[in-house]
Amino acid sequence: MPEIRESAAPESVQEHLREIQALLDKQQLVESLVHKQEMPRHELVESLVHKQHVAELQNKLDALHPADIAYVLEALPIDERLAVWDLVKAGRDGEILLEVSDPVRDTLIAYMEPAELVAAAETLDTDELADLAPGLPDEVMQGVFQALPVEEREQLRSAMSYDEDAVGALMDFDLVTIRDDITLEVVLRYLRRLEELPDHTDQIFVVDRAEYLKGVLPVNTLLVNDPDRRVADVMKTDVLRLTPADKAAEAAQAFERYDLVTAPIVDDNGKLIGRVTVDAVLDYVREAAENDRLKLGGLRQEEDIFASVWASVRNRWTWLAVNLVTAFIASRVIGLFEDSIEKLVALAALMPIVSGIGGNSGNQTITMIVRALALGQISQASARALLTKEIAIALLNGVVWGGIIGVFTMLLYRSVLLGLVMTAAMTLNLLVAALFGVFIPMLMSKLGRDPAVGSSVLITAITDSGGFFIFLGLATLFLV
């Protein structure tokens, strides 16, 4: 691993970006770099000034941490991105590919030769390789597999077999193990012989001859205890043990709850097979939160901001199509009452208020229930209490907000009855929102689906069509 060169302040990665952009703007640097072959041997391109700019850019890039280069690549349009990518030292390709977002990685991989990709992949650990593998062409993966020693080939195969939401996908195979019958002095001497410890070594795993995990020796314990003491006397045996099939989200909660830096992963027999480190957990938590937000916003996945129109459109069509269908259904519900609207056109102006408030309120309920479900805090008994509470809130909101809008309606359209219908419709639609706001996520969770995805679309569809039906139906009964 190259030495980590950290930036002096958290802001400075944005300064790096600006400096690199300024260098790229100079002297057609991008064209000369990306379209090398096509360019005639123009004097300017070959000039000393130009060469100096390229060298300056190269130096700048060499001094940056791989994660910072990834950040810069993501923020650059395709041409400039590839120009910078060309200047990155070949030995660092792999690490940087690990750090960039999926869609940006695809643009880089598409631009690389298979041989370059194999070389980049070979600089990585097996657990890192497993993260990269889904985006690599088959021929590259075959080359990579063949180049690996047998043990690592097995590790890669097992790492690739885990679901991305499982602890196995976060597994790191790089760990230090010791026996429990030695003294701390011996441990210290053993570590000194290693020359370098794996990143995030906050504890050393204590195993028996058959690699079964017996406990852990925290480095802090090692440091503060008398070197003559035996590992068995000071090691911690009450340790959180993960298995590869555990849910990553639950492991992340455990890291948060118990303030862990690393945790061992054991197989079903208790044999130590790897570990999870807090940096993988932090990435996982951030990514999971981002995915939730993207899905709530109606995007299928993260978007390269410089993606082609076509790539962006594909990322967004699913939700637009779903929305179109639900909007069409709502439209047909209104169509049922065209006669009533023709007779009392005020209904057309008022109906979106009923559906809109219902949707808003339903989404509030869903947000709360989804969070509680994610934390596993809802039991059968509390579900009933929650529903009762949500219904009480809906009634209160219906009477208050529905009442206010009802009075407005009366004044605006000079009809007491229309105002009353408005209040009644709003209250009923809020009740529908409360009912389905509790019901939909609980049902999805019971069916083993993620209640965060789709619940919002469903509740909005129900409160739209339902709101129109309730309001126009009541109006038809009492007004027309």
Added chain:
Amino acid sequence: MPEIRESAAPESVQEHLREIQALLDKQQLVESLVHKQEMPRHELVESLVHKQHVAELQNKLDALHPADIAYVLEALPIDERLAVWDLVKAGRDGEILLEVSDPVRDTLIAYMEPAELVAAAETLDTDELADLAPGLPDEVMQGVFQALPVEEREQLRSAMSYDEDAVGALMDFDLVTIRDDITLEVVLRYLRRLEELPDHTDQIFVVDRAEYLKGVLPVNTLLVNDPDRRVADVMKTDVLRLTPADKAAEAAQAFERYDLVTAPIVDDNGKLIGRVTVDAVLDYVREAAENDRLKLGGLRQEEDIFASVWASVRNRWTWLAVNLVTAFIASRVIGLFEDSIEKLVALAALMPIVSGIGGNSGNQTITMIVRALALGQISQASARALLTKEIAIALLNGVVWGGIIGVFTMLLYRSVLLGLVMTAAMTLNLLVAALFGVFIPMLMSKLGRDPAVGSSVLITAITDSGGFFIFLGLATLFLV
């Protein structure tokens, strides 16, 4: 600090919850515990069986990690929550209060005597105390201040002065410092004398006589190097230094990017004043993500699922009121065109499709822009490219989806012109959505406001009112 008892598997906190709920259900345990004073000395309550259940519950709680008790408290209805709270050992109150969510903490604090609260606060470090302070009554905070030694009183005052989004709010004062002119052997002996190191000690801070930070000695470096070497020869000097005023979000990104476990905090003169640990960062990232989601869902803050109806209503009214105003405006826009709708009632049924798709598409654009803004990846040049791209996507979607709906409209209402108006209105509204979807978050960010909050409400308001206006306006021009 009490010994950390970690659970055997990440699921098991939910098992603990179920066991505790089962114990609470037995023999009116809750009533007897919470309403002690009011209860007559009923035989049942005094019975051995009852006493045994209380003891069992107590043992169960004593064995749990503070974070797990917090989890259980959050998942219990108020009465049972307070019953369990009563059984928690007094010395652990403080730690548990730190772990529970704000609204649940308020229910616990409201139930405690001032003296109990002062005692609980006194078990905490100053940085932890600063997190708890905003929720404590003034008289309690005065008591706490008086009980603190002068140095810690200053630390508490400074920790409380930072904005909750600043690095200062994540600061931990508990750190080990050394000088650079000693050998590693001396460092090892010094650490051994400390008996216990602060949590998350992955590096030891190297300072001069005046406490200025000169570098860090990673524990791993300490372990693998020859004990005769001097600190100055092996320490790392190229270190990320945070200041208390740095934004917590940027510090979190640095932790993620550089895979840090701790980072030093220095004052403006470079003097070491504290550190940030990865567990605080992980909590921050999780909370920030959760707050975003709550705000997108229209909740002001996290909600205690067992909060009173009144508390929940207050948490939700702001957004409902905003939504009501925007819905009312949209309704008035429709009101402008009542004559047209009276003449062609199909308009009433079709208009929600135009507004709905516009809102959906606008929210997709906003989600993408807000993410890119949060990462600081949008420059002036890329903003123009982004806008062009979004407009191209809007045109494509307008032609395709607008075309499909246009054909449906033609077939349904047997009017080619109405179909064309529908397609044109959808395309125009999608353009409005793209324009404002880029413009709103960029403007908010320029004004120094968080573009994640409110952008979604604004774009929906614009595409609703705008969609109605465009569709009904075009229909009035060409059809009526």
